[in-house]
Amino acid sequence: MAYAIMRAKKLANMGSVAASMQHCYRERETHNADQERTPHNQHLVAKSTDEAMGKLRDLLPEKRRKDAVLAVEYVMTATPEWFAKATPEQEKAFFQQSLQWLADKYGADRIVTASIHRDETTPHLSAFVVPMTQDKRLSAKEFIGSRDKMRADQTTYAACLANLGLERGIEGSKATHQTIQQHYAALERGVKPLATITPKAVEPRVLRKGLFSSDVETPEAVAERLSKAVNEGFAGVIATASTALQERRRAKEMQDTANDLRKRLDSIQGPFKGLTKAQVIEVLRVAMTFQVENKKAKEHGQAIRREQGKAGPDRGR
Known part of the structure; x- marks a missing residue:
């Protein structure tokens, strides 16, 4: 099964907005991006951080709370398997429909900028919107201020992409959200053998050499280092198992729904037998x-x- 994936992050000051935009425009070093594929990225609405920040300043009301959320950053994508099989037309439709979902929710004029990234593990749309109400108030709370609103957003977003074969993730999942990059990286590690702990790795490492003595790791530091390595190694297995579990749960939900419909149909057909x-x-x-x-x-x-x-x-x- 292929799932629609959408994350929202609130940005409450100009510095954090500018930093996130610089990442989107690749105006700062991006370690997880393939520079050879960066020219294939597309920037919509605004072509640079300076231009986008100018649009943001023009849009923001002069009077606003000091703690007001200035922008909401969205990352919108799908499971890697879907992009691997998607045609160019389907991929184009995915980004157009995702952008339209944002326009329907906030208003097209509230979208400050949007970028399509194709130089990372999985293609995705990064967009910045100003959470401004019709009466010109900044209020992220009115748009994404509760769990119910965020759940509804996940549902409507998946619905707008249903024609592309994408579904909503399991509602009410208790899974802890990772960043998209972390999850995909973990999935890739999950298909590789875990690193083994060698006898040398157990030996305390020299932290600093001196003329007459040297500082070495304490037993606690060795344990912490090895624990971190083990956790990183198992992250891929956990991510792979989590994905498989979601698919099984989704299949069970569909089976339960089919059984319920069958029972209701039997109750209706009974008197006519x-x-x-x-x-x-x-x-x-x-x-x-x-x-x-x-x-x-x-x-x-x-x-x-x-x-x-x-x-x-x-x-x-």
Whole structure:
């Protein structure tokens, strides 16, 4: 199964907004980006951090709270397997429909900039929107201020991409969210053998050499270093298992839904068992006739009561 993935991050000061935009425009070193593929990135709305920051300043209201969220950064993508099989037309539709979802939620004029990144592990859209209400107030709370709103966003976002074969992740999942890059990197590690701990790795390392003595790792430092290595090694296995578990849960949900529909269908079909098609049609015709007559009788009774209500005061004089 292929899933739509969407993350939102609130940015409350100009420095954090500019830093995130510089990452999107590759104006600062990006270690997880393939420089050979960077020219394939696309920048929409604004072509540089300076231009995007200018649009942001023009859009922000002069009067605002000091702690107000200035922008919400969105990362929108799909499971790697979907992009691996997607046609150029499907990929183009994915980014267009994702951007349209943002425009429908905030308003097209609230989108400061958006970038399509193709130089990282999985293609994705990075977009910055100003959470400004129709009456010109900054209020991230009104857009993404509760779990219910964020859950609804995940549902509507997946729905707008359903025509591309993408689904929503399991609702109510208790999984701790990693960054998208961390999750994909862990998945890649999950298909590789775990690193082994050698006898040399257990030996305390020399931290600093002196003329007459040297500082070496304490037993606690050795344990911490090895524990970190083991955790990093198992991260891939855990990520792979988590993905498989989600798929199994999704399959079970679909099976439970099918079983429920089957039971409801059986309860409806039960009274008609043994009847011919003509007899079923006749039963339905009679039932509809009774339904119409009951409705007319009810309306007639209501009309009589209304007339009696109008006549009541006259009789009391």
